[in-house]
Amino acid sequence: MSAIQRLESGVIDQIAAGEVIERPASVIKELIENALDAGAGRVRIETQGAGLSLIRVLDNGSGIASGDLALALERHATSKIRNASDLQQIQTLGFRGEALPSIASVSRLRLISRATGTVEGAVLTVQGGEQEKVQPHPHPPGTQIEIRDLFFNTPARRKFLRSAAAETRALSLRISQFAIAHPQVRFEHIHDGRLLLEAAPTNSLKERVAQVQGVEVAEHLLEVEEESTGGLLVRGLVSNAAGSRGNRSGQWLYVNGRLIQDRSLGHAIHEAASDYIPRGRHAAAFLFIRVPPEAVDVNVHPAKWEVRFSQPGRVRSLVYGAVRGAALRVLAFSTAPTPVAGMPEDSGQPVAAPPGGEWATVLDPGVPAPGQTLREPVRATFGSTATLRPQPAAPEAAARPLPLGGEAPTSLVPLAQYRNSFIVATDGSDLLIVDQHVAHERILYERILRQWDEGKAERQPLLLPRPVTLSPEEMVTFEEVRSELEEAGFRIEPFGPREVILREAPAVAGSENVEALVRGLLEEGIEARQGRALASLRNRLAARCACHAAIKVHTPLSMEKMEFLLRELLRTRTPFLCPHGRPIVLRLTDRALERAFGRC
Numbered sequence: 068m069s070a071i072q073r074l075e076s077g078v079i080d081q082i083a084a085g086e087v088i089e090r091p092a093s094v095i096k097e098l099i100e101n102a103l104d105a106g107a108g109r110v111r112i113e114t115q116g117a118g119l120s121l122i123r124v125l126d127n128g129s130g131i132a133s134g135d136l137a138l139a140l141e142r143h144a145t146s147k148i149r150n151a152s153d154l155q156q157i158q159t160l161g162f163r164g165e166a167l168p169s170i171a172s173v174s175r176l177r178l179i180s181r182a183t184g185t186v187e188g189a190v191l192t193v194q195g196g197e198q199e200k201v202q203p204h205p206h207p208p209g210t211q212i213e214i215r216d217l218f219f220n221t222p223a224r225r226k227f228l229r230s231a232a233a234e235t236r237a238l239s240l241r242i243s244q245f246a247i248a249h250p251q252v253r254f255e256h257i258h259d260g261r262l263l264l265e266a267a268p269t270n271s272l273k274e275r276v277a278q279v280q281g282v283e284v285a286e287h288l289l290e291v292e293e294e295s296t297g298g299l300l301v302r303g304l305v306s307n308a309a310g311s312r313g314n315r316s317g318q319w320l321y322v323n324g325r326l327i328q329d330r331s332l333g334h335a336i337h338e339a340a341s342d343y344i345p346r347g348r349h350a351a352a353f354l355f356i357r358v359p360p361e362a363v364d365v366n367v368h369p370a371k372w373e374v375r376f377s378q379p380g381r382v383r384s385l386v387y388g389a390v391r392g393a394a395l396r397v398l399a400f401s402t403a404p405t406p407v408a409g410m411p412e413d414s415g416q417p418v419a420a421p422p423g424g425e426w427a428t429v430l431d432p433g434v435p436a437p438g439q440t441l442r443e444p445v446r447a448t449f450g451s452t453a454t455l456r457p458q459p460a461a462p463e464a465a466a467r468p469l470p471l472g473g474e475a476p477t478s479l480v481p482l483a484q485y486r487n488s489f490i491v492a493t494d495g496s497d498l499l500i501v502d503q504h505v506a507h508e509r510i511l512y513e514r515i516l517r518q519w520d521e522g523k524a525e526r527q528p529l530l531l532p533r534p535v536t537l538s539p540e541e542m543v544t545f546e547e548v549r550s551e552l553e554e555a556g557f558r559i560e561p562f563g564p565r566e567v568i569l570r571e572a573p574a575v576a577g578s579e580n581v582e583a584l585v586r587g588l589l590e591e592g593i594e595a596r597q598g599r600a601l602a603s604l605r606n607r608l609a610a611r612c613a614c615h616a617a618i619k620v621h622t623p624l625s626m627e628k629m630e631f632l633l634r635e636l637l638r639t640r641t642p643f644l645c646p647h648g649r650p651i652v653l654r655l656t657d658r659a660l661e662r663a664f665g666r667c
């Protein structure tokens with residue numbers, strides 16, 4: 068074995084850079100944090116070539132004195148803390164004095180700055196860690212830092228980067244996340260010469276969301292605020308059901324102005340919102356948690372993504388309480404069900420909605436054999452469902468419905484609709500419960516894929532072309548998946564740096580709320596491109612269109628509609644699993660029922 072040697076400082080810097088500077092977005096994060104720590108009221112970011120060719124950040128903050136420029140690039144040199152006890156009281160975003168030397172060791176860096184109260188600025192250039200002499204340089208008060216050829220001397224790191232679109236998306240997301248946390252600061256982002264974000268200072272968080280993510284997103288947000296003793300406070304915005312997303316990427320949590328990731332707070336949001344956000348969806352939320360600096364440790368993660376609270380349970384219940392406040396307001400104003408696309412018109416009377424949703428709608432006793440004409444449904448007043456539930460005598464006697472699998476039955480006859488959401492049916496011998504939304508979703512999904520396969524997605528021009536403002540990340544994705552959207556039957560044209568015009572949509576999608584559908588499709592595009600998804604982008608787009616157009620839960624259905632749904636479901640290739648892999652039909656066998664009643 069060779070002798071032990073001390074590493075050269077350049078190598079040490081590159082090793083350290085490996086921890087915090089993973090990709091262009093990490094550089095952006097560190098530079099914006101520095102600008103904000105310097106009290107900037109304006110931050111202008113310019114990027115080229117996914118941030119690999121150029122990242123330039125200009126601010127009007129307090130600046131760096133020319134005598135300090137070289138020091139700013141030294142490891143463990145910071146103006147933000149002085150001693151160990153300051154670590155208990157961190158009020159700034161940075162404090163380790165590591166970012167600039169790390170970035171400088173893996174790029175060509177130029178730092179120009181003029182401190183407030185001085186008459187001239189100065190410039191310092193570094194190439195892969197090698198500093199040149201500080202020179203005078205004219206500059207307005209503030210700092211401009213330029214990073215070129217990121218990772219030019221670390222080819223391994225470069226190799227692990229994702230596509231240009233994915234890196235651009237990641238860095239513009241980071242910018243958006245800062246912009247939301249600082250509405251009073253002007254943010255501008257110019258990417259490859261195009262203005263991707265321009266957010267004028269405002270005092271309103273909601274307006275800032277509108278600037279960053281578009282007015283349509285902001286419209287679905289409710290203001291929340293919750294306070295607790297000991298200086299704990301959370302305020303922000305939480306979405307209603309229409310503003311929900313297919314994943315948690317729309318939940319942005321900040322602790323003392325710092326964006327963090329915290330699973331247990333994510334769960335708190337989920338739980339609090341679960342009774343008004345549809346299954347499989349997630350509320351969007353922008354929540355700002357304020358805790359006294361001594362009650363949180365921010366020094367537990369290299370990129371400071373995670374924090375540790377001294378009383379995590381209290382923070383959790385605070386967040387829960389805030390989101391619960393939004394939930395109660397949404398539930399108090401819940402909207403009427405929307406019309407259903409792709410379903411036959413009713414000729415007869417719809418099944419009346421049972422009062423309160425807690426009452427069961429059942430048929431006259433006497434189950435009709437398959438094919439036999441159905442009798443008119445009558446409403447039985449059994450009292451609450453709780454009293455209906457049989458108490459199982461022993462575990463083996465439990466009448467537990469199980470997902471239906473194996474051979475598909477030849478016919479399904481609807482008996483009744485339960486809670487306006489489930490079709491109670493029979494295949495002649497067993498009792499079946501069908502989730503109306505996922506059943507319809509499966510039918511539409513296969514129909515959409517079939518149409519796309521045959522190259523004849525039915526298009527439908529929108530009566531009024533709809534302008535949609537996208538977030539910077541959505542705009543990047545739009546350009547990436549535009550041809551797939553065209554094939555799927557959409558005609559969407561770019562209209563401004565971040566605006567598109569929606570002119571045609573696939574006929575199957577209907578004309579209700581197509582803007583939301585387009586956003587949902589871009590969300591799928593992002594997931595598919597991030598390689599997180601197993602299914603292809605095409606399948607995901609089809610699943611999203613199907614989910615959008617499928618009949619929702621809490622929608623009363625006539626017998627005809629239920630018959631239609633069940634018949635079409637049996638014609639699908641996979642009648643038991645929805646495109647997302649959830650069961651569509653539950654079966655309670657005749658035998659299990661008999662046994663549960665102690666008859667055999």
Ligand code: ADP
Nearest residue numbers: 101105139145146161162163164165166167210
């Ligand atoms: P940290 O932010 O942890 O202190 P950095 O390496 O990011 O470490 O920056 C080192 C120092 O350089 C900072 O403490 C600050 O004094 C100075 N600095 C960096 N960027 C700026 C800026 N945009 N405006 C003013 N000062 C800055």
Ligand code: MG
Nearest residue numbers: 100101161166
């Ligand atoms: Mg810093």
